[in-house]
Amino acid sequence: MLARSERDEIARLWNRKLEQDRAGVPQTQRHRNLEPPSAEFLAALAAGVGAKKIIEIGGSTGISTIALASAARETGGRLISIEMEAERQADARGTLARLQLDAVVDFVLADAADVLPCQTELDLALIDCEKEDYIRFFDMLPMRRGGIVVADNILSHSLWDYVKHVRAQAGVESITFAIGKGLEVTRV
Secondary structure (H helix, E strand, O other): OHHHHHHHHHHHHHHHHHHHHHHHOOOOOOOOOOOOOHHHHHHHHHHHHHOOEEEOOOOOOHHHHHHHHHHHHHHHHEEEEEEEOOHHHHHHHHHHHHHOOHHHHHEEEEEEHHHHHHHHEEEEEEOOHHHHEEEEEEHOOOOOOEEEEEOOOOOOOOHOOOOOOHEEEEEEEEEEEEOOOEEEEOOE
């Protein structure tokens, strides 16, 4: 479960995101983060299933990174946090260092398409990136049997093509949760 200091940092990052929204900062410059209730759920899920090999595609400034790193610390695992924007990742690095969670995180500044082929047997993955990449990255994920893929923004962005795609895969179980902007949780 998330510690008080982790919840406080999540609240700080979320409030900063809301301030950017109110100020009308262009979408490309805004911090795009998982909502706090989704972070709570994600931390509990990852820790609850004992995930040790965790990856996030789209770490932004760190809300999901905090949640997943907290779970990795609890399970004795590691998190690979992939982000394409250097400034956002630098912000996340600083936050995770302050929380002393950076020891369980490998920060990767790259396109996930270049990183995923090098991975094996992941326990849990979070997809929270450009929406047109969700299906492509889902198909590239090297999940262990029984691994879990969580995709954010399902309800807010009406990502029904993604939902249809994952649910059409043989042997998967998948459900949409109305948490935050909508989470599709898929066991492969």
